Amino acid sequence: MLTVTNLCKHFGGIRAVDGCSFTAEAGKITALIGPNGAGKTTAFNCISRTMAPTSGEVWLDGGRIDHLRPHEITAKGLSRTFQISRNLADMTVLENIVCQAPIRGWRGLMKPAMPPEEVAKAEGILEFLGISRLAHEDGANLSYGQKKLMDFAALLMSDPKIILLDEPAGGVNPSLLEEIIGHIRKLNEAGLTVLIVEHNMDLIMRLSHRVVVMAQGQVIADGPPEMVREDPAVLDAYLGGALEAA
Ligand SMILES: Nc1ncnc2c1ncn2[C@@H]1O[C@H](COP(=O)(O)OP(=O)(O)OP(=O)(O)O)[C@@H](O)[C@H]1O
Numbered sequence: 001m002l003t004v005t006n007l008c009k010h011f012g013g014i015r016a017v018d019g020c021s022f023t024a025e026a027g028k029i030t031a032l033i034g035p036n037g038a039g040k041t042t043a044f045n046c047i048s049r050t051m052a053p054t055s056g057e058v059w060l061d062g063g064r065i066d067h068l069r070p071h072e073i074t075a076k077g078l079s080r081t082f083q084i085s086r087n088l089a090d091m092t093v094l095e096n097i098v099c100q101a102p103i104r105g106w107r108g109l110m111k112p113a114m115p116p117e118e119v120a121k122a123e124g125i126l127e128f129l130g131i132s133r134l135a136h137e138d139g140a141n142l143s144y145g146q147k148k149l150m151d152f153a154a155l156l157m158s159d160p161k162i163i164l165l166d167e168p169a170g171g172v173n174p175s176l177l178e179e180i181i182g183h184i185r186k187l188n189e190a191g192l193t194v195l196i197v198e199h200n201m202d203l204i205m206r207l208s209h210r211v212v213v214m215a216q217g218q219v220i221a222d223g224p225p226e227m228v229r230e231d232p233a234v235l236d237a238y239l240g241g242a243l244e245a246a
Contacts, residue, residue, distance in 0.1 A: 001161070002058070002195065005058075007021070008054045017056075024194075029208050029209050031225075033212070034214035038215050038237075049070050061076075065078070077160050081163075091139055093126070094119065100157045126153055129149055134146060144171055149180075161192070168196065169181075177200070181206065211224070211228040
């Protein structure tokens with residue numbers, strides 16, 4: 001479904017992503033892991049085109065998307081979250097979610113701010129996520145974890161085929177973590193393809209069908225979680241990072 005070929009992103013002399021190739025198979029949960037600074041978020045940014053790659057190709061369902069603009073990529077069925085929530089504090093949760101609905105064509109520019117069909121869709125998503133009670137809460141009043149759930153809801157407004165989740169478990173408490181794992185699993189079972197960047201190994205091992213490991217901008221391992229966990233190159237990359245940090 002999603003194929004990344006020889007992707008590079010250089011910042012001056014820094015090769016943040018350096019010839020990275022991997023695929024996220026349709027209907028599966030693929031994890032992109034690696035030590036801090038490995039290039040995971042930069043790869044996500046290049047795939048979703050919030051950042052232009054230096055070189056390389058990104059294909060979605062057999063069509064090249066690396067030259068498209070972010071909203072065109074969303075329209076093709078790829079949506080993503082960010083490490084830091086991008087909600088607007090002075091709007092309600094419902095408004096935040098409805099405003100993520102894609103604008104289709106120039107007629108879309110003339111539509112009312114809260115079209116009833118989009119409000120109904122947003123309410124359905126909030127119900128699916130078990131957070132209907134937050135619909136009319138101001139974005140400013142949400143806890144960190146509630147913002148994560150709202151981001152999740154907003155992501156689903158564009159009817160994606162594949163979602164890219166950037167550290168969905170980052171900083172959340174154990175009970176919310178279980179909730180998030182449940183949502184990801186349920187969405188995947190409903191047919192959604194998932195690519196996930198995450199440091200929480202418990203989540204990775206429990207959820208992923210396949211794990212792609214990056215270090216220093218390159219893919220150093222790729223396979224089922226139980227295989228990657230034992231890979232000496234992976235252990236070395238993590239241990240190296242730990243030693244550097246010590
Ligand atoms: N805008 C930028 N300008 C310069 N260097 C950058 C920029 N963005 C990222 N980098 C560098 O690129 C490298 C990869 O960063 P990136 O954030 O993609 O790693 P990561 O694997 O997502 O790390 P983490 O797990 O800590 O989020 C790092 O050395 C980082 O400092």
